[in-house]
Every structure is written in C-alpha cells, then in structure tokens.
Amino acid sequence: MSQQKECPKQRLWSEEFSVRSGESSFVERRQFTRFLTLTSFAMFAGQLWLVAKNLLSRRQAAFPALVVNGADGLAVGSAKVFQYPTPQDNCLLVRVGEQKFVAYSQKCTHLSCAVLYSAKHNRLECPCHEGYFSIEDGRVLQGPPPRPLPRVELERRGSELVAIGMTTGEES
C-alpha cells in the first residue's frame, strides 16, 4: 500500500538508463565486474610492458672493451681516474697488489660526489658525507650511501688491462 516515492534524481536516472529499477543492482554489479576486469587487464598489460622494457634495456647494456691506459705504471697502493664506459663516466682504478687491480665507478651512490681512494685506510671514501666503501667489493662500510659502488670488470689481455663491463655491487 505504502509505496515509496522515488526522488526526481532516481527517476531521471531510470529514464536515461533503460533497465527496470528492480534489476538495477545486477547492472551495477555487472558494470563493477567489467570495471575490475578492465582494470586488472590494464595492470597486467602494464606489468608485461615493464618486464619487456627491462629485458630489452638489459640486452642493450652491452659494455665496450676499453684498454685502461697507464695501469702498469701505477704503484701498488695508488689509484688513477679513467673513463668507462663513456667519456663522461669517471672510474677509479686501484692497484691493490703487484698483479691485482680493482676498479669502481667514481660516482658515490648517495648523491654522486666523486669517491677517492684512501691508501691509509685501504678503502674508497666519499668526502661529502663520509660514505666509505670496501676496496674488496665496493660494499658500503659506513655512511649514507644506499648501494655498493658499481664495479668495473677488468681483464688482463697480454700486457694490457682491459675494462670489459660493469656490475652493480648487488649483482655480484
């Protein structure tokens, strides 16, 4: 007997949407399901795109082989700057033994200050915020740097020392 009066807004909605009001809840559910499906599909497609992009960029990141000039003239316990893999990327070569060299990117992983070799402490030191890195593997010993220093892979080819690639400390 007591019929509820529909408010004008509902009536307008019902007129524009050609479904009986009794079935409107199913339509909303259907629309919601469609929305969820489309959103999930979009997220899935986005993830696939990110994975493909990542794989592609890894494949493109092939490093050149570059001779590190002046390596043999370096005294044990001293370091020199060289550029690798591009002329804009400064790296530090350290001669840690008669036949042993290590090399790292000179760019601190905190705020990109240039790290220096400390023969006294046998470690790489960032003068900006006292970030210290191990000479063994570039891992952070102290300070704010969030990641190890990227390491330059070196290879002895006859009399030449050749830089052949780079690894982040997290990869090794």
Ligand code: FES
């Ligand atoms: S920039 Fe190297 S520790 Fe901050």
